[in-house]
Amino acid sequence: MASNGYFRRTTQFWMVTITVSFGFFTLIVFAPDAIPYDCLGPFGSLCRHLVYYHADLMYKGWWAAVAVHVLEALYAYKLCCDKGINHPAIRRQWVFQTFLFGYASLGTLVKYNPKRHKKY
Template identity: 55%
Template sequence: MAKSDGCDYFKRTSTFWIVFVILGMGYYTWIVFAPETIPFEQLGPFGSFCRHLVDNYAGIMYKGWWASWAIHVTEAYIALRVCSNKGISDAATRFLWAVQTFLFGFASLGLLIKYDPKRPKQH
């Protein structure tokens, strides 16, 4: 196996976080933009809570939706900076980190921050 100098280090975030973030952001998008289509009464106490948020805090939830995406954009930018600081120079790898971090936020950025290029990876 060829040794890498770390310029192309990439690690995919766990399936748990991929599913969690997709479902969470998907539901958040649904509740902000099409709450009339959600069967709140079938969701039990969680549905009651969500109905309360929709009825009383729709404006805040809308702004929060935009803020959450702004945070993801910021995290993607930070990922690019961290790539530079850690010597990850391969353009395709940097793109992967930026896209993954944009989509999955700190679940991805945390992996990049933990990466220590000075220590050899253990297999």
């Protein structure tokens, strides 16, 4: 089956953007004193305000983001099954990539149509 080995890596732009953003969010939630707020201008002021006045909300938001990524990864597994991507290693790649990068990865899998896919 042609779709057995279909995998496309998400773009480097989204890999970097999501890694930096989620890393910064993690620092704000778990190590807020490690961030140089004064060096970040107005964004630093906003972050400081969120950390000191809405820490509980930030903590819950972080866990919600993790939960969304887990759900997206599970959905990626289901899509792999539905679209005939049967190779276990390829399925793991989709699940892992979707867990890390969310819809940036899942969107590629959603758009994949095995009936129109041509192997070159």
